[in-house]
Amino acid sequence: MVKEQVSTVDNLSQQSTEQLKQHLIELAQPRDGDSLSQKNKFYQTTLSPICEELAKRNPNPKPEDQAPLVLGYWKPIWSSIPFQDVLPGRRRDQSYQIFREDGYYANIARYAPATDWPILRRFSVNPVVYDLMLIQKYKIEQGEWQIENVGIKQALNLGAWELTLEKADHWFKQVMASSGETTDAKDMKVKLPFSKKANQQASKQLKGAAQAKPILEHLYIDENFRLVKSKRESKQRPSYTIAIRAT
Numbered sequence: 001m002v003k004e005q006v007s008t009v010d011n012l013s014q015q016s017t018e019q020l021k022q023h024l025i026e027l028a029q030p031r032d033g034d035s036l037s038q039k040n041k042f043y044q045t046t047l048s049p050i051c052e053e054l055a056k057r058n059p060n061p062k063p064e065d066q067a068p069l070v071l072g073y074w075k076p077i078w079s080s081i082p083f084q085d086v087l088p089g090r091r092r093d094q095s096y097q098i099f100r101e102d103g104y105y106a107n108i109a110r111y112a113p114a115t116d117w118p119i120l121r122r123f124s125v126n127p128v129v130y131d132l133m134l135i136q137k138y139k140i141e142q143g144e145w146q147i148e149n150v151g152i153k154q155a156l157n158l159g160a161w162e163l164t165l166e167k168a169d170h171w172f173k174q175v176m177a178s179s180g181e182t183t184d185a186k187d188m189k190v191k192l193p194f195s196k197k198a199n200q201q202a203s204k205q206l207k208g209a210a211q212a213k214p215i216l217e218h219l220y221i222d223e224n225f226r227l228v229k230s231k232r233e234s235k236q237r238p239s240y241t242i243a244i245r246a247t
Helices: 009-013 017-031 036-056 063-070 118-122 165-179 196-211
Strands: 072-079 090-099 104-111 128-141 144-158 215-221 225-231 239-245
Touching (some): 017 036, 017 072, 036 215, 036 225, 036 239, 063 128, 063 144, 063 215, 090 165, 104 165, 128 165
Antiparallel strands (some): 072 090, 128 144, 215 225
16 A cells, blocks of 8 residues: 655655656555545645646646647546546546547546446446546647637446447547537536436536636646646636546
């Protein structure tokens, strides 16, 4: 088990960048299932010194140099973005970020509603799962990342098959090929077998997410590792995401 403690500045400065990245992954990955309040506290007490040290060593501080590096497939291993856990039962092993060369990217995640729907808890495998895709546009303008939420796609599927990276990528390509920028952004209601309370809360969050213009900053980025600071709105408390290259 990784010992969680606040590292001293001297200790961090003596470690290599690869050591810092690995240490951050080992600390954060097992804690991605924490509540949002736990994550925010965990960042402040444990992760922030490592993140600050990595930010000093960012090999690509200019967004113009970062854009080519984000292309392709990523797996978020820890995030304090509230939207990530808008619905219960997120499968963290089946969550992906996909960046395309045409300026679009998607956050895709699978949710298993058994945690919210008692009748499904008797099954060892969830017979019904919910897949959610947030489609966004990105560009670099005046030396900053400009993000626009295009819309949201949602699908009800059989839980017998895994949402692999290949299947998530195929879904994203299908959506973009068939509708381009057109999504169900105007109708953010979740109409799936979650409880009424979860549906109402999720619908409110989804609508807010679709209307927001997020602020994004890469504190550190290289070919295989991203440390991202973001805000859904300028007045919102910063959120942090740690992502590694998916293969």
